[in-house]
Amino acid sequence: MAPEVAGSYPSPQAVGNAPGPGFIGFVHRRRRGAELFLLVLALAVGVGGYAAVGLGVDQEVPADLVGYGGWLAALVVLAHVVVRFFAPYADPVLLPIVAALNGLGLAVIHRLDLAYEAAGKSQHDFAQQQLTWMTLGVVLFVLTIALLRDHRVLQRFTYTSGLGALALLLLPMLPGIGNTVNGARIWINVGPFSFQPGEVAKVLLVVMFAGYLVLHRDALALAGRRVLFIDLPRGRDLGPILAMWAVSLSILVVQRDLGSSLLFFGLFLVMLYVATERPGWLIVGGLMFFGGAGFLYWFSATTGRLSHIQNRVNIWLDPMAYYDKSPGSGQLVESMFGMSWGGLIGRGFGEGQPDRVPYAESDFIVGAIGEELGLTAVMAVILLYGLIVERALRAALISRDGFGKLVATGLAAVLALQVFVVIGGVTRLIPLTGLTTPFLSYGGSSLVANWVIIALLLRISDQARRPVPDLSGNDDSDGFGDDATQVVKLST
Amino acid sequence: MNKPIRTIATFCLLLFVALLANATYLQYVAADELADDPRNRRVIEAAYSRERGAILVGRTPVAESVESDDKYEFQRVYDQPLRYAHVTGFFSFFSQTGVEQSQNAVLSGDDERLFVTKLVDLLRNDSQAGGSVQLTLDAAAQDAAYEGIQGLAESSGGPVQASVVALEPSTGKVLAMVSSPTFDPNELASHDLSAVDDTYKSLDRDESQPLLNRAIQTTLPPGSTFKVLTAAAAIEKGLYDAGDQVPGGATFQLPQTSGDSGLIDNEGRDCGTTRIPFTQALAQSCNTTFARLAIEVGADDMLEIAEKFGFNDGDYLRDLGPQAASNFPDDMNEPNTGQAGIGQFEVQASPLQMAMVVAGIANQGTVMRPYVVDEVQSPDYDVIDKIDPEEYSDAVSATTASEVTKLMVETVDNGTASPAAIEGISVAGKTGTAQSGIDDVPPYAWFVSFAPAEDPEVAVAVMIQKANIDRGEIAGGVLGGPIAKAIMEAVIQ
Numbered sequence: 002m003a004p005e006v007a008g009s010y011p012s013p014q015a016v017g018n019a020p021g022p023g024f025i026g027f028v029h030r031r032r033r034g035a036e037l038f039l040l041v042l043a044l045a046v047g048v049g050g051y052a053a054v055g056l057g058v059d060q061e062v063p064a065d066l067v068g069y070g071g072w073l074a075a076l077v078v079l080a081h082v083v084v085r086f087f088a089p090y091a092d093p094v095l096l097p098i099v100a101a102l103n104g105l106g107l108a109v110i111h112r113l114d115l116a117y118e119a120a121g122k123s124q125h126d127f128a129q130q131q132l133t134w135m136t137l138g139v140v141l142f143v144l145t146i147a148l149l150r151d152h153r154v155l156q157r158f159t160y161t162s163g164l165g166a167l168a169l170l171l172l173p174m175l176p177g178i179g180n181t182v183n184g185a186r187i188w189i190n191v192g193p194f195s196f197q198p199g200e201v202a203k204v205l206l207v208v209m210f211a212g213y214l215v216l217h218r219d220a221l222a223l224a225g226r227r228v229l230f231i232d233l234p235r236g237r238d239l240g241p242i243l244a245m246w247a248v249s250l251s252i253l254v255v256q257r258d259l260g261s262s263l264l265f266f267g268l269f270l271v272m273l274y275v276a277t278e279r280p281g282w283l284i285v286g287g288l289m290f291f292g293g294a295g296f297l298y299w300f301s302a303t304t305g306r307l308s309h310i311q312n313r314v315n316i317w318l319d320p321m322a323y324y325d326k327s328p329g330s331g332q333l334v335e336s337m338f339g340m341s342w343g344g345l346i347g348r349g350f351g352e353g354q355p356d357r358v359p360y361a362e363s364d365f366i367v368g369a370i371g372e373e374l375g376l377t378a379v380m381a382v383i384l385l386y387g388l389i390v391e392r393a394l395r396a397a398l399i400s401r402d403g404f405g406k407l408v409a410t411g412l413a414a415v416l417a418l419q420v421f422v423v424i425g426g427v428t429r430l431i432p433l434t435g436l437t438t439p440f441l442s443y444g445g446s447s448l449v450a451n452w453v454i455i456a457l458l459l460r461i462s463d464q465a466r467r468p469v470p471d472l473s474g475n476d477d478s479d480g481f482g483d484d485a486t487q488v489v490k491l492s493t
Numbered sequence: 494m495n496k497p498i499r500t501i502a503t504f505c506l507l508l509f510v511a512l513l514a515n516a517t518y519l520q521y522v523a524a525d526e527l528a529d530d531p532r533n534r535r536v537i538e539a540a541y542s543r544e545r546g547a548i549l550v551g552r553t554p555v556a557e558s559v560e561s562d563d564k565y566e567f568q569r570v571y572d573q574p575l576r577y578a579h580v581t582g583f584f585s586f587f588s589q590t591g592v593e594q595s596q597n598a599v600l601s602g603d604d605e606r607l608f609v610t611k612l613v614d615l616l617r618n619d620s621q622a623g624g625s626v627q628l629t630l631d632a633a634a635q636d637a638a639y640e641g642i643q644g645l646a647e648s649s650g651g652p653v654q655a656s657v658v659a660l661e662p663s664t665g666k667v668l669a670m671v672s673s674p675t676f677d678p679n680e681l682a683s684h685d686l687s688a689v690d691d692t693y694k695s696l697d698r699d700e701s702q703p704l705l706n707r708a709i710q711t712t713l714p715p716g717s718t719f720k721v722l723t724a725a726a727a728i729e730k731g732l733y734d735a736g737d738q739v740p741g742g743a744t745f746q747l748p749q750t751s752g753d754s755g756l757i758d759n760e761g762r763d764c765g766t767t768r769i770p771f772t773q774a775l776a777q778s779c780n781t782t783f784a785r786l787a788i789e790v791g792a793d794d795m796l797e798i799a800e801k802f803g804f805n806d807g808d809y810l811r812d813l814g815p816q817a818a819s820n821f822p823d824d825m826n827e828p829n830t831g832q833a834g835i836g837q838f839e840v841q842a843s844p845l846q847m848a849m850v851v852a853g854i855a856n857q858g859t860v861m862r863p864y865v866v867d868e869v870q871s872p873d874y875d876v877i878d879k880i881d882p883e884e885y886s887d888a889v890s891a892t893t894a895s896e897v898t899k900l901m902v903e904t905v906d907n908g909t910a911s912p913a914a915i916e917g918i919s920v921a922g923k924t925g926t927a928q929s930g931i932d933d934v935p936p937y938a939w940f941v942s943f944a945p946a947e948d949p950e951v952a953v954a955v956m957i958q959k960a961n962i963d964r965g966e967i968a969g970g971v972l973g974g975p976i977a978k979a980i981m982e983a984v985i986q
Contacts, residue, residue: 271501274497274500274501275494275497275498275501276494278494278496278497321530324532325532334532337519337527338527338530338532338533338534338535338536339535340516340519340520341519341520341523341524341527341528342524342527342528342533342535342536343520344520344521344524345520345521353535354534354535354538357534357535371516371519371520375520376516376517376520376521379516379520380513380516380517383509383512383513383516384509384513386509387505387506387509390502390505390509391502391505391506394498394501394502394505397494397498398495398498398499403494406494406495406498407494410494410498410501413501413505414501414505417505417508417509418508420509420512421508421509421511421512424512424516425511425512425515428512428515428516428519429515429519430511430512430515
C-alpha cells in the first residue's frame with residue numbers, strides 16, 4: 002500500500018513542479034485549512050444549539066455540555082484528520098455542512114426529548130441514541146475514506162450491489178423480521194434494533210446503476226423514433242427502465258412507500274439521462290411513473306383498495322378537511338400550525354410546542370425547526386442541502402471518469418430528491434411521504450447511510466480535484482498537460 | 494456527460510427554490526390565516542396564557558389577569574362576576590364574548606395603538622403585556638340596576654328575565670347595562686377546561702338563556718313606551734304642540750277594520766271623549782290617541798323618525814358583540830300604522846333602543862351613538878386613546894324634544910309613571926305594558942325615563958320580560974318605575 006500512497010499523492014513540491022497554470026489552466030488547492038475553519042463554525046452550531054436548548058427549556062446550560070461538546074468535537078476532528086490524510090484534495094465544504102446539519106439535528110432531537118418528557122409522554126433518549134448512531138456513521142465514514150482509495154474499485158461490484166440492494170428492499174417483506182410502521186412496510190427488526198434497509202439500498206443502487214450505465218450508455222443512447230423534437234430511445238432498450246419501473250411501483254403498492262418509490266425511480270431516471278445525454282429518457286420515464294401513479298390513484302379512488310394512496314392525495318389537496326379524521330391530516334396540519342406559529346425568527350427553543358406533532362423527531366423535524374427557529378433556520382437548512390447537492394454535482398462535473406461522474410450525480414440526486422420529497426411533504430408542496438430528512442432526522446439507518454454517501458462524494462471529489470494524477474509514470478512531467486485535459490474532455 | 498449534469502444541477506436548484514418559496518409561503522404569507530384557524534391550539538394557548546389587560550369601571554378592575562401557578566401563566570378573574578357579566582363577557586379557552594371579545598386586540602396587547610409598548614417589551618425581552626380598557630359604566634348606576642332586578646326577583650320569589658340600560662344623553666355613554674338571568678364568567682375562565690365545557694353547555698342549554706345579553710340582543714314589542722316616539726313624530730311634523738288638544742275617546746276603530754280585532758281601547762284609563770289635552774293623553778297612556786296620531790303622521794314619516802332614533806340598524810353600538818336590530822316595519826297600511834304607534838304590531842325594540850329614544854329626547858333631539866369603551870390604556874394605565882362621543886343623528890328638533898319632555902314630566906307628575914318620581918327633581922318618564930302576542934306568554938313590562946328634565950344626566954330603559962308575577966299585576970310603572978328611579982338617583986347624586 003505504502004508505495005501507492007506515495008505515487009498517488011504528490012507532495013506539495015511535486016505540485017509546484019507540475020505544469021504551470023499556463024498549461025493546465027487550473028490546479029485545485031487542498032483547502033484543508035478552510036475545511037477546519039468551517040468545521041469550527043459547524044461545531045458552534047451543534048454545541049451552541051445544544052446549549053441553547055438547555056437555556057431555553059431549563060434556563061440553564063446543560064450539565065453535560067462539556068462532555069457532549071467534546072464528543073462532538075472529537076468526531077468532527079477525527080473525520081477531518083482522516084480526510085486530511087487520505088483525501089487531501091476532497092471538497093472542503095461538504096464535511097462542515099454535514100457536521101452542522103448533524104449537530105443541529107442532535108440539538109433539535111434533544112429539545113424534543115425534553116418536550117416529550119415535559120408533556121408526560123413516553124420517555125425517550127433519542128438524542129443519546131442519535132449521537133451513538135452519529136458515532137457509527139463517522140466511523141463508517143472514516144473507514145470508507147481510509148479503505149476505499151479509488152472509487153472506481155466499486156465498479157467491480159456492480160451486480161453484487163444490485164443483488165444486495167434487491168435483497169435489502171425485499172427484507173421487510175420477510176415474515177418475522179419485517180415490520181410495518183405507520184402503514185409502510187419498510188422496516189426490519191433484528192433483535193432490539195430496527196433498521197430501514199431502503200436507506201442502505203439507495204447507496205447500493207447508485208453504485209449498480211453507475212456500473213451498469215457506464216458500460217451500456219452507448220447502446221442506450223442510440224436514438225429511436227423522433228417525436229416532437231425529442232429523440233425517443235429505441236424500443237429494444239426499454240428493458241432496464243421497465244424493470245426499474247416495475248420495482249418502483251411494486252414498492253409503492255406492496256410496501257406502501259411512495260417516498261422510496263419516487264426516490265428510486267427518480268434516481269434511476271436522472272442517472273440514465275446523464276449517462277445517455279438523451280432527454281427522451283426523462284420524458285419516457287416521467288410519463289411512465291406519473292402514468293403509473295396516476296393509474297394507481299384512479300384505481301384507489303374507484304375501487305377503494307390501496308386507499309392509502311388516495312388518502313395521501315386527498316389530505317394534500319385539503320389538509321384542513323381531514324384534521325381530526327382517521328387516517329387524517331392531524332400531523333401535517335399541526336406541523337403547518339407550528340411552522341406558521343414560528344414565523345420568521347421562530348419562537349426560540351423551549352417556547353414552542355413541537356411535541357404536538359407526532360414523529361417530530363424523524364419525518365417532521367423540519368416542522369420542529371420551523372416552529373422554534375423560524376423560517377430563517379428552515380431556509381438555512383434548505384440552503385445547506387442545496388450546497389451539498391451542488392457541490393456533489395460539481396464533483397461529478399470535474400470527475401475524470403464516467404463511473405465517478407455517474408456515482409456523484411446519483412448520490413447528489415438521491416440527496417436532492419429525498420430532501421425535496423420530505424421537506425416538500427412536510428410543508429405541503431407535494432403529498433406527504435415517509436422519508437427521513439438526511440442528517441437531521443432521528444434514525445440510525447438513514448444517518449449512517451448518509452455519512453457513507455458523503456464519504457463517497459469526498460472520495461470522488463478528491464480524485465477529481467487532485468492535480469493530474471501521475472498514472473503513466475513521468476510522461477506528463479514534460480509539460481503536456483493539455484493531453485490530460487483532452488482526455489477528460491473526451492470522456493465527458 | 495457534463496451537459497446533462499449541468500441540466501440536473503439547474504433542476505436541483507429549481508427544486509430547492511421551490512422548497513424555499515413554499516416555506517416562505519407557509520411561515521410568512523399564510524401564517525396569519527393559519528393562526529386564525531380555530532383548531533390552532535398554539536395560538537389559543539398562547540393567548541390564553543398571556544397577561545391580559547384589565548377591564549376597569551372607574552378605578553376598579555372588573556376583569557383582570559392574576560398570576561397562576563398551573564399550566565398557564567395567568568388566570569382571568571372577575572371581581573363582581575354576576576353584575577358585569579354581560580358587559581365584560583367571558584374569556585374562556587374556547588371563546589370570548591362582550592368586551593373581552595370586542596377589545597381582544599387591546600387586552601391581548603396586539604392592538605396597533607400599543608405599538609410603542611410592544612416595541613419596548615420586545616427590546617426588554619419581556620413577554621407582551623396587554624393594555625387596559627376603561628368602561629363608560631358608572632359603578633353606582635350599575636349597582637342600582639343590578640340590585641333593582643335582584644330586588645324584583647326576591648320580592649316576586651322567582652327568577653326574573655329582565656334588562657336595564659342607562660345612558661348619558663349628552664354623550665351616549667352607557668352608564669349601566671344589566672341583563673338577568675346572569676352567569677359567572679369566572680367559571681368559564683377556569684383552567685379546568687372540561688369543567689368549563691360542561692358549564693358552558695349547561696348555560697347554553699338553559700331555557701332562560703343566561704348567556705344572552707338582553708340589553709342588546711333581545712327585541713320585544715315596546716308597547717306604550719313607544720308613544721314617546723309617536724308623540725315626537727306628531728310634534729316634529731307640526732301637527733300638535735304639548736299644549737294642544739289631541740283626539741281622545743274610550744275606543745277607536747282602526748281604519749279599514751270592523752269588529753273587536755280592530756278596536757282599540759284604553760283598558761279603563763280616562764281618555765276623555767273626542768278631544769283631550771296632549772298631556773293627559775300621554776299621562777294616561779291613551780291608546781286611542783296615539784293610534785290616531787301615528788295614522789295622522791303616516792307610515793312613511795313614522796318610519797323615517799323611528800330610523801333616526803336607531804330602529805332597523807343592527808350595529809350602532811360598536812363595543813359589544815352581536816346586537817339585534819330593533820324593528821320598525823316599512824310599507825304599513827293604516828291599521829298597522831295605528832297599532833305601530835302604540836308599540837305593537839311588528840314593532841320590536843331592545844332595551845338599549847328604547848334608552849336611545851328617551852336619551853335623544855333628553856339631549857334636545859340629538860341621538861348620540863351609544864358606547865361602552867371610554868378609554869384604551871397602556872399596561873401602565875397611561876391613556877393612549879380616549880373615545881370621543883359621536884352624534885348618531887338629529888332625530889327631532891330641540892323644540893320638539895322640549896315639548897315631548899313636558900309631556901313626559903306630566904306623565905311622572907300626574908300619570909302612570911309616578912313610581913319614578915324623585916323628590917325635588919323633575920323626572921320625565923313613560924311606562925309600557927306590551928302584549929306579547931303569544932298565548933301563555935305574559936305581557937312585557939317597560940319603563941323609560943330621564944332626569945333631571947331640564948338638564949338630563951341620565952336616561953334609563955327598564956324591560957321586564959318575564960317574572961314570577963300574576964299576569965294582571967304586570968305593569969311597567971309598578972315594576973320598572975322603582976328600578977329606574979334608583980338608577981337615576983344613583984347617577985344624579
